[in-house]
Amino acid sequence: LLTPACTAQRDLELRQTPASAASVIGSVRQGNTVEVDRQAAGGAWLRVAANGGWAPLADFICVPPLNPALLQVEVIPAATALPPAATVPPTRVPASPAPATVPATSRP
Numbered sequence: 001l002l003t004p005a006c007t008a009q010r011d012l013e014l015r016q017t018p019a020s021a022a023s024v025i026g027s028v029r030q031g032n033t034v035e036v037d038r039q040a041a042g043g044a045w046l047r048v049a050a051n052g053g054w055a056p057l058a059d060f061i062c063v064p065p066l067n068p069a070l071l072q073v074e075v076i077p078a079a080t081a082l083p084p085a086a087t088v089p090p091t092r093v094p095a096s097p098a099p100a101t102v103p104a105t106s107r108p
Helices: none
Strands: 007-008 010-015 022-028 035-038 044-050 054-057 058-062 072-073
Touching: none
Parallel strands: 035 072
Antiparallel strands: 007 035, 007 058, 010 022, 010 054, 035 044, 044 054
16 A cells, blocks of 8 residues: 655644544644545545544645555544433432421420
8 A cells, every 4th residue: 555745735633533523633734744544435534644633635735646546445434323311210209297396395
């Protein structure tokens, strides 16, 4: 497999997954060159080998000119929703009897 050197065309935020809403885990300054080792399934994102962060292919110029078909494809599964939490019915607490009232006694 090919590991091309790609130069950032602008300051880039590297994402945890290939999505613009994903958490930022690093950055590449404009003009810096990095090696990329993977592409996202659609080919629109590249993974930087050094830290595993993702950035859009359109923000790089790669040498030799990049043919994404030569990179290993990584399929990122979509986030799955957790099953709903089990609901526990409320427990009925019996009412406590009213406290007994003791009459006050007077002392001589």
